[in-house]
Amino acid sequence: MQIIQSIQNRIYEIRGERVMLDYDLAVLYEVDTKVLNQAVKRNIKRFSEDFMFRLSVDEWESMRSQIVTAYSNGTSKVQILSFNQGKRNSSMTPFAFTEQGIAMLSSVLHSDKAINMNIAIMRAFVEIRKVLLQQNDLKEQLRLIKDKIGEHDAQLNQIYDALENILDEKAAQRKWEDRDRIGFSR
Known part of the structure; x- marks a missing residue:
């Protein structure tokens, strides 16, 4: 499970x-970035644009600053970033592989480590x-609860209005019975 979290x-x-x-x-595959990219370039027909794309310079700069900021207290990601990017041609941005592109890598890299x-x-x-x-399901459940609460609010408002009317009628009746009588009394 730790490897899944790391990934x-x-x-x-x-x-x-x-x-x-x-x-x-x-x-993760325990190869140099250059070796990985060379294997991809030798089999470039397998990697269409929806499987792999190169980051723009702006995307890369933005990502690097976010990574360094997020991990400035720890050293693991920054060290990995520095170590792996130290040999990278600074004018070349990294390739980004989608899930399908990563699956395609299994047909390019044949080592046991790569397969596992x-x-x-x-x-x-x-x-x-x-x-x-699960998040989408929770969002849907929250929406349903919100709708129900909205319905309940409307029903409660009707109950409050009915109670106010009853209380107003009771107050009016009390006033009529407590008034001073005029005229002849027996």
Whole structure:
């Protein structure tokens, strides 16, 4: 379960897609980022734009600042980022792989470590989907509760109005009975 959590921490949302970056995948597969990218380039026909894309410079700069800020107290991610990016050509931004692109990596990388890690990554994506489905289910339940409360509010307002009318009628009756009588009395 710890490996799943470690993988989930390396999944980002970019351009509305949940992706993993090439250097994070290289760490997980225990290969150099360059080796991973070379294997992808040798099999580029397998990686269409919906499987893999290169980050823009702005996306990359924004991400790097967020990663460093988020992990400035700890050292794990910053060290990984520094270690893996130290050899990267600074003019090249990382590749982002969607879930389908990561699945396609299993057909490109054949080591036992890569195969086992791919299975773990797929499980991490499944866990994320489960959490999102649960969140959507909770949102729906909250919406239903809110609707019910709205209905109850309307019903309670009607009850309050009816009670006020009854109290007003009782007060009017009391005033009529307590008035001073005029005329002849017996």
